[in-house]
Amino acid sequence: METELLEILREQILDAEAVATAQTDLFAAGLDSMGIMQLVLAIEETFGIALEPTDLSRDHFRTIDSIAALLKSKA
Amino acid sequence: MRRHDQGRHLAATVIELDSPPALGVLERAAECLGQRHPLLHAHIRRGADCIAAWHPGSPASLPVRHHPTGDGDLTGLVTRLLRECRIDILQPGPNLELHLATKQDGSAALILIWPHLLFDAVGIDLLLEEFDSPDKSRRQAWGETAPLPGPSQAWKLAKPMVEEMRTFPAWRIRSGHQSRTAGPPAFRLLRFTRAESTLIRHKMNSTAGELLLLPYFAAVAARAVKSVISTRHPREETALLLSLPVQRISDPTKRPLFQNHMTAWSLLLTHEELADLPGATRSLFKKYGSFLRRKLPAAMDALMALMHRCPSRLYLKPASFYLKGEICSLFHSHTGTFPSRVRSVLGCAITHAYHLPTVSSPPGIGIFFSEYDGQIAATLSWRDLSLHSGEIDALEAQLRHDLGLDQTPSPVPTQP
Numbered sequence: 001m002e003t004e005l006l007e008i009l010r011e012q013i014l015d016a017e018a019v020a021t022a023q024t025d026l027f028a029a030g031l032d033s034m035g036i037m038q039l040v041l042a043i044e045e046t047f048g049i050a051l052e053p054t055d056l057s058r059d060h061f062r063t064i065d066s067i068a069a070l071l072k073s074k075a
Numbered sequence: 076m077r078r079h080d081q082g083r084h085l086a087a088t089v090i091e092l093d094s095p096p097a098l099g100v101l102e103r104a105a106e107c108l109g110q111r112h113p114l115l116h117a118h119i120r121r122g123a124d125c126i127a128a129w130h131p132g133s134p135a136s137l138p139v140r141h142h143p144t145g146d147g148d149l150t151g152l153v154t155r156l157l158r159e160c161r162i163d164i165l166q167p168g169p170n171l172e173l174h175l176a177t178k179q180d181g182s183a184a185l186i187l188i189w190p191h192l193l194f195d196a197v198g199i200d201l202l203l204e205e206f207d208s209p210d211k212s213r214r215q216a217w218g219e220t221a222p223l224p225g226p227s228q229a230w231k232l233a234k235p236m237v238e239e240m241r242t243f244p245a246w247r248i249r250s251g252h253q254s255r256t257a258g259p260p261a262f263r264l265l266r267f268t269r270a271e272s273t274l275i276r277h278k279m280n281s282t283a284g285e286l287l288l289l290p291y292f293a294a295v296a297a298r299a300v301k302s303v304i305s306t307r308h309p310r311e312e313t314a315l316l317l318s319l320p321v322q323r324i325s326d327p328t329k330r331p332l333f334q335n336h337m338t339a340w341s342l343l344l345t346h347e348e349l350a351d352l353p354g355a356t357r358s359l360f361k362k363y364g365s366f367l368r369r370k371l372p373a374a375m376d377a378l379m380a381l382m383h384r385c386p387s388r389l390y391l392k393p394a395s396f397y398l399k400g401e402i403c404s405l406f407h408s409h410t411g412t413f414p415s416r417v418r419s420v421l422g423c424a425i426t427h428a429y430h431l432p433t434v435s436s437p438p439g440i441g442i443f444f445s446e447y448d449g450q451i452a453a454t455l456s457w458r459d460l461s462l463h464s465g466e467i468d469a470l471e472a473q474l475r476h477d478l479g480l481d482q483t484p485s486p487v488p489t490q491p
Binding site: 015018030032033034036037038040041044052053054055056057058061 | 282
């Protein structure tokens, strides 16, 4: 799951070089409100998990690891 | 649309400072900026191919004026400056004015006036980062310059958006625009204290999550506008068309100083969806997803590219037919933290910063948010004759209610 998230972020949302690892701070890498919405859609398409607006907290979306933990808790 | 100055509207950015920079220092910065960027003295002209393009002027200093303001009424000063401003992107001349307002208490404000076709808030943010630079060497950056697709390819790409537009008449959208001629621009600035800003963020976090800044504040703005329109048309189920401004370049570090072209994503909020704030935010969030899934952003870009290469009479008629005289229901944005990195200008510490964008009519109303150092600011922008004073009060009351600051908004008065 972490590898797929890394690919989504690098290919569709952020500069590939800005997202070095699953521990990279995504907000420092430039993830903004629109990027989060794109990411939520990509997650729904790739993993079939629909996130609600209230799932979208800074803690959940800080790193790829934290997003993966959220998705695993909802799977 | 052209008659109402669509595309030629101006905006002001106010940077409040703890003390004024020396006027000579500001004039030197204006000289360097004007020499450095040819676009600051360029104008737009359509060529023989009908494509509108920027044409450079001679590099020169930017105009600087000093305004001692006894009572410090910055919004009043900015309103006057915008009404008197001579910036016209269709004529040669400077495209950026710098004004220094000094107050009796020793503080000051730097006011930048700029045309929206050349800059947006991202561009102004980048401009502030290089504001103090003494560099005069000429740069050739002209902003985003993606090649336009050929007409037949553009039409193919644009068709899904044209089909989407054909559904607009059934929505019976409304804006604050009234059939009378719109007057000059007018503003009300809501400056929320740090305590109020904390309350606003707390309500947002508990109702929509802490990261959906744009759809949440767009829903807040839409509900405020709906409260006014519903009073004007009490027997109608009002639907609003939002033009959600989305930066074309998703990576913020790659956005240019000039012409950060935005795609306007046209999203509808129905009467039912606007009934409560969490529902309106959720609907907007889902419609954004639908817009993306149907690949309408690329279609919208292609449609805009087609419009760039057509004489305006070719697209104004269909636009007028499908939009029924409306362009959208309101303008809005949340530019997030502004300025994002700069904390001082010409050696003076920034204490607050915000934008006062003018709006055209239609739509006649705009609501714009930004935040600096934990203080949220909201600018209500309208055209005289679009709203009367009671409606402005009601707009503010509904905004404050949805933001979590007041319990119950007052009813909108029906008489001016």
